[in-house]
Amino acid sequence: MRRRLLVALLFPLAVHAQQAKQRFTSLSDATQASAILGGRSGPRRVVWLDGGNRFSFIGANAQTRRPEIRTYDPTSGRDTLLFTSEGLSLPGSTRPFDYVSFQFSRDFRNLVFQSNFQQLYRRSGTSDFYVYSLSPKSLQLAGKGARTAELSPDGALLGEERGGDLYVVDLASHKETRLTSDATESVYNGHFDWVYEEEFGLAQAWNWSPDSRRIAFWQIDESKEPVVQLTDYSGRHETWDRIRIPQPGDTNPIAKIGVVDVKSGKRTWLVPDLRGEYYVPRVYWTSRPDTLAVVTLNRRQNEMRLYFFDVNTGGARQVLRESSDTWIDVYDFYAGVQDLLSFPEHSTEFYWVSDRDGFQHIYRYDYSGKLVKQVTSGQWSVTRIEGVDPANRLIYFTSTNPSPLERQLWSVKFDGTGLKRITTAPGRHDIDMSPNAKYFIDSWSSTTQPRQVELWSTTSGKLRTLEANQQTTQWLATHEYAPTELTSFRASDGTKLDISLVKPVPFDPTKRYPVVFAIYGGPGSQGVYNSFGTSGWNQWLAQNGYVVVNVNNRGTNNYGRDFMKVVYKQLGRYESMDFAETAKWLKTQPWVDGDHIAIMGTSYGGYSTLYTMEQYPDLFSVGMANSGVADWRLYDTIYTERYMSTLDDNASGYEQSSVVSNAPKLKGHLLMIHAMLDDNVHPQNTMQLLTAFTNAGKNIDLRIFPPGHHGSAYNAESARLIAETQWDFLQRWMKSPRTVQ
Structure with a gap:
């Protein structure tokens, strides 16, 4: 009896202790x-040194919190201060010196700093570049207002592009040499127009040759592209930003590849034997010093050609040609993979990651274009080649083996044998490998493990933990947290769909909860991983009684070619179908309020939200679309025609995928958010959709943020207001949880 009484007395205390964890008191707190949930990412701006035997990184001084450059020796664990800007001023002024990035010369006698960055497009902007001599210590301006600058491989020269022309600066003599002088307002050398930069993923349109003798560069002619105008309506008389951005059916930029000798100034043009419109998305210096590899894509982006050019004569030979019924990718924006082709140094072979057998795998070619070996195979995808070890004839790569929800590091021999898993902890691993493939930094997490940053040797295993994120662990011990749950189901046509759930805290299975789909869904992306949930917004929704859902819908990557490329020429169809299938499955769960399901997203997620609400109006009663495409005829050429083909080839597909054309189907409550300086999804999208909704008699809510860019927020206050507006909209139209009857 006494034991029962003691248990009875202690049980409420245990429940009280369990419930004593802190909850958010405001959306701002969330x-x-x-x-905090994202944690520290470990060493910042890592640069591998000595071929990969050391690395440098930007750290923060413990007392002043100012950035400083440190070097780290993986073998000894020695952490050494190399550079601090403490007490250093800009030349000729008292203004403290500050920087956003740095480069080392090969002899480690000089550092080149990028400072005073002024953004232009997503990846580019203008900067001032300074050279800092480590001995004697001195700081000198080497380039003002340049878009890009890069040290030559031998460390003797600094190449720059500014004003549409290329220059080199001799670091020893400080002499500047101009390499090109034919730039105009619409024809320029060494930087891209908006659409090339945005959709092919590069900001620097020039590359040093490995022997430091030449620079290969793009010349872009944007003169026939149409002009887009944007303004934030500030001042008495608004001013307009004018950017040339082509839409489907418009004239594209014309790209030429040139090679200039940095000593003689001799320029050679490299012209592929092609007719009609084509893109040049990538160039690579091969291991042969006089040979440049040039990749071309036709306008529909379903035929890729690889040429080897003799840079002395301009002579070319076609090495590889690949075609597809859908599209061919040359890089992976979402996986952070700049190049699906790679040309290892000191090798006369190259590698291509292709989905030609249905999954992304590594193919090994010799310089004649002969396929030597398909190195990997299986019902999984290679996401990135991380490193090559020629001495041991090993390739290191990350892949979706054993699950598309994970990223694991593997190695395989050049001949395809000896497949070996390197990372073993379940989760999503992001790898930064040294050039000599001796070491790698592994940043990883899982649904149950906050981010860990570890230093590993490829031969002897884990060396040490660089960042354990104890702050995150301590926060979790004192705060309510709803973990990400992973599950899957079969759609009505048998397709398996992986989804994630963040359930209310505390969760009561005898109650019904409203649902919010927080989605993106665009081609090649992925939203659901075995990784730690870091969204404070999702946690806020969970603490306020909502189930938050995400889906790896068809069109997303890493489930095989057919799963992703089924969306070709019909964007919106399968994405919305899979969101609807997920909603139907959720409605069968006893803890879901199937009458109150919302959907929200930004950019492609905004398009997915709009299109899904129109196609499945009886499933999704509330939607919130930020910066959403309304009609693919209003988006840019390279992205849109990659997935939708050209207007003359797929007119009906453009019409069917249009949110504007389907406006009369809308039934639910819709909030639209957009900014007037959005150069990615032009406000024209929202304005045309507003007219279509008005003509169809549909009443929607709208928030405009004039100074904002893509995503709408332009400062902390605007970001807060966007979140509060979305929250108020949900509360207005979504009912509170109610007990199951």
């Missing part, structure tokens, strides 16, 4: 928690 959004700020994202930084």
